[in-house]
Amino acid sequence: xxxxxxxxxxxxxxxxxxxxxxxxxxxxxxxxxxxxxxxxxxxxxxxxxxxxxxxxxxxxxxxxxxxxxxxxxxxxxxxxxxxxxxxxxxxxxxxxxxxxxxxxxxxxxxxxxxxxxxxxxxxxxxxxxxxxxxxxxxxxxxxxxxxxxxxxxxxxxxxxxxxxxxxxxxxxxxxxxxxxxxxxxxxxxxxxxxxxxxxxxxxxxxxxxxxxx
Amino acid sequence: xxxxxxxxxxxxxxxxxxxxxxxxxxxxxxxxxxxxxxxxxxxxxxxxxxxxxxxxxxxxxxxxxxxxxxxxxxxxxxxxxxxxxxxxxxxx
Numbered sequence: 001x002x003x004x005x006x007x008x009x010x011x012x013x014x015x016x017x018x019x020x021x022x023x024x025x026x027x028x029x030x031x032x033x034x035x036x037x038x039x040x041x042x043x044x045x046x047x048x049x050x051x052x053x054x055x056x057x058x059x060x061x062x063x064x065x066x067x068x069x070x071x072x073x074x075x076x077x078x079x080x081x082x083x084x085x086x087x088x089x090x091x092x093x094x095x096x097x098x099x100x101x102x103x104x105x106x107x108x109x110x111x112x113x114x115x116x117x118x119x120x121x122x123x124x125x126x127x128x129x130x131x132x133x134x135x136x137x138x139x140x141x142x143x144x145x146x147x148x149x150x151x152x153x154x155x156x157x158x159x160x161x162x163x164x165x166x167x168x169x170x171x172x173x174x175x176x177x178x179x180x181x182x183x184x185x186x187x188x189x190x191x192x193x194x195x196x197x198x199x200x201x202x203x204x205x206x207x208x209x210x211x212x213x
Numbered sequence: 214x215x216x217x218x219x220x221x222x223x224x225x226x227x228x229x230x231x232x233x234x235x236x237x238x239x240x241x242x243x244x245x246x247x248x249x250x251x252x253x254x255x256x257x258x259x260x261x262x263x264x265x266x267x268x269x270x271x272x273x274x275x276x277x278x279x280x281x282x283x284x285x286x287x288x289x290x291x292x293x294x295x296x297x298x299x300x301x302x303x304x305x
Binding site for chain 1 (some may be wrong): 218219220222223226228230262285286288289290292293294295296297298299302303304305
């Protein structure tokens with residue numbers, strides 16, 4: 001029974017570690033996008049003649065995007081760090097896997113989850129919003145540089161150089177939406193466990209109470 | 214870690230598991246990541262209820278889990294491990 005629970009728990013840890021790692025990548029990409037648009041906007045202000053309002057707005061939004069990306073990455077690293085500590089603890093105590101080691105891992109994980117529950121909920125929300133924003137950005141960029149002729153039924157690509165940036169925006173969108181989905185799944189599983197723990201604590205408290213009398 | 218939140222029952226369990234062999238007060242608070250004040254409260258509670266036994270040897274005081282402490286460990290372990298049987302897990 002212990003080894004089944006251990007492998008189940010270990011598998012969950014590894015899966016969640018992978019999701020947080022994807023979030024770090026997403027945060028870094030969001031930051032890179034922010035910088036890219038800031039630079040493009042600033043260069044535009046320097047070389048183009050009049051000061052355009054659109055450029056100023058783009059630069060401001062890019063700066064906000066950069067800030068969000070940075071804080072996003074920091075939060076993800078913080079969560080990933082805690083998960084990594086638990087994984088290392090389990091790695092150090094592999095043979096033989098006792099009930100105590102498994103339970104200790106579970107206790108550490110639930111404590112880590114309680115401490116970061118708010119951040120995880122924010123991440124679910126931001127990942128969903130960010131995912132749809134990047135999806136829209138990717139779709140708009142694709143439409144802008146593809147032309148479709150109704151008469152001949154042909155699609156023309158206006159610039160090959162834009163393919164990587166469109167693909168990047170779409171992959172960031174996919175990673176972001178997938179992260180949101182998996183964070184929700186993870187959160188649901190551990191919220192249910194929290195409820196079970198509350199019931200278990202009631203039992204533990206009752207046992208202690210009976211001992212007192 | 215400061216951001217980690219354990220319940221009092223989880224802390225009791227950690228103390229009792231650590232005290233399967235005789236331990237000093239300092240080593241308990243250090244290992245279980247407690248400050249002296251809360252560590253003192255937890256240890257006092259467990260000692261009063263008969264889950265921990267205090268041994269004074271000259272200037273050295275050590276604590277060890279009793280049979281009742283062992284029962285608490287077993288109950289806690291069973292309840293926490295059930296979480297992975299009764300609740301659908303997280304998978305990619």
